[in-house]
Amino acid sequence: MKRYHPVLVSLHWLLAFLVVGGLVAGGFGLANTPNSDPFKLFSLKMHMSIGIAILVLMVGRLLVRLFTKKPPHADIGNALLNKGAAAMHYVLYGVVIAMAASGLAIAKEAGLFDIVFGSSGEALPVDFSHIAPRAAHGVLATALSLTIVAHVLAALYHQYIRKDSLFSRMWFGGR
Numbered sequence: 662m663k664r665y666h667p668v669l670v671s672l673h674w675l676l677a678f679l680v681v682g683g684l685v686a687g688g689f690g691l692a693n694t695p696n697s698d699p700f701k702l703f704s705l706k707m708h709m710s711i712g713i714a715i716l717v718l719m720v721g722r723l724l725v726r727l728f729t730k731k732p733p734h735a736d737i738g739n740a741l742l743n744k745g746a747a748a749m750h751y752v753l754y755g756v757v758i759a760m761a762a763s764g765l766a767i768a769k770e771a772g773l774f775d776i777v778f779g780s781s782g783e784a785l786p787v788d789f790s791h792i793a794p795r796a797a798h799g800v801l802a803t804a805l806s807l808t809i810v811a812h813v814l815a816a817l818y819h820q821y822i823r824k825d826s827l828f829s830r831m832w833f834g835g836r
């Protein structure tokens with residue numbers, strides 16, 4: 662077994678694109694747009710829709726992963742680091758899911774589903790700073806960004822320093 666299942670490969674790269682996009686657009690765009698800006702409703706609609714899609718796809722990916730055969734763990738040349746790498750993959754699943762869950766909690770507490778997707782016509786609150794899950798969402802965004810940077814550096818280390826063709830495991834081809 663040389664590669665992950667093609668469904669896992671497709672979902673990995675789609676999720677990588679959506680999660681990095683969500684972090685960049687959320688941190689640089691959404692969080693810096695005041696709730697009084699008329700564009701904010703549209704930004705929230707996009708962000709919330711993509712965030713919910715990420716949650717569904719990430720849980721779906723975890724399920725496909727449980728029920729498909731996968732290649733043996735990649736070897737980084739040190740038993741402890743190998744265990745750490747396997748654990749980091751679960752951390753990635755966990756932080757992405759926690760990120761989306763805290764987003765849903767903000768939306769529930771601020772009544773965003775009615776305001777953004779319904780036609781309640783109610784105004785957005787002045788800001789979200791009084792909502793506890795908003796702070797968690799910000800902290801998780803930093804934690805997720807750092808985890809992704811570590812993940813990418815580890816992948817590059819495998820590919821270009823250990824030269825073990827790690828990327829081919831997360832790509833299409835004979836398994």
Ligand code: HEM
Binds near residue numbers: 673677757812828
């Ligand atoms: C941004 C969000 C990302 C998430 C949430 C993510 C998540 C994961 C997870 C959970 C795995 C383990 C596969 C599994 O067991 O299910 C994995 C593997 C992998 N990822 Fe990512 N990843 C992301 C981005 C990236 C990026 C940007 C790169 C490359 C530049 C990358 C390269 C790889 C490679 C090469 C593997 C295969 C590792 C192996 O064979 O053990 N990932 N990723």
Ligand code: HEM
Binds near residue numbers: 686691709711
């Ligand atoms: C994994 C998926 C998600 C990612 C990567 C993500 C990313 C982000 C980021 C980076 C911020 C700005 C944080 C800061 O600068 O402190 C943010 C804010 C926010 N997100 Fe998410 N988010 C996700 C899912 C969701 C979901 C599912 C919802 C709601 C259904 C949501 C609702 C919000 C709200 C309401 C804000 C606050 C905007 C503001 O302060 O004006 N997010 N998100």
